[in-house]
Amino acid sequence: MVRLIPVERGGKIVWAEDAPDTCPDGHKRLVPTTAGCPECGEPIRQWPCREPGCTAPVQYDDEHVHHSRK
Template identity: 60%
Template sequence: MVRLIEVKRRGKTVWAEVAPEACPAGHRGELVPTYGGCPTAECGLPTRYWRCRADGCGDVAIDDEHVHRSGGGTSR
C-alpha cells in the first residue's frame, strides 16, 4: 500500500511517499519502488516493495505494514 505524507518544500505543501531510506544491506538512494507479488517465496500476496539497484545487491525492502501469508498458494 502506498502511504503519502504531507511535507513542505520551498514553502509549498507537497505529498511524498513513505518509503525506506536504505535497503537491508544499507545502500542509500538506490531503491526502486514497485508493486506486485511479495518477493518472499512463502507469501506471494500483493504488496509495495523496493528493490536495491546497487551493484551486486538486489536486496528488497518490503512495506513495513505487509503481513506475510504462510503456506504459499493463492488462497487465504
C-alpha cells in the first residue's frame, strides 16, 4: 500500500505520495503508474524511469503483499 504523507507546499500542508525520488541509476524522471504485479497479478503502484536509454529496473511498492490471481 502506498502511503500518503503530509508535506508543506506553498505554505500549506498537502498529502503527497511516499514515492521514490530517483531510479536506481539516479535519474529523476520517474512516472507513477499502476499495473499488474509481475508475481501475483494484483494491481500495484510502480515507478518506471522515463530517462532515454535507462535500463534500471522498475521500482515497485515495497509494502505490496502478494495474492494469487494467476
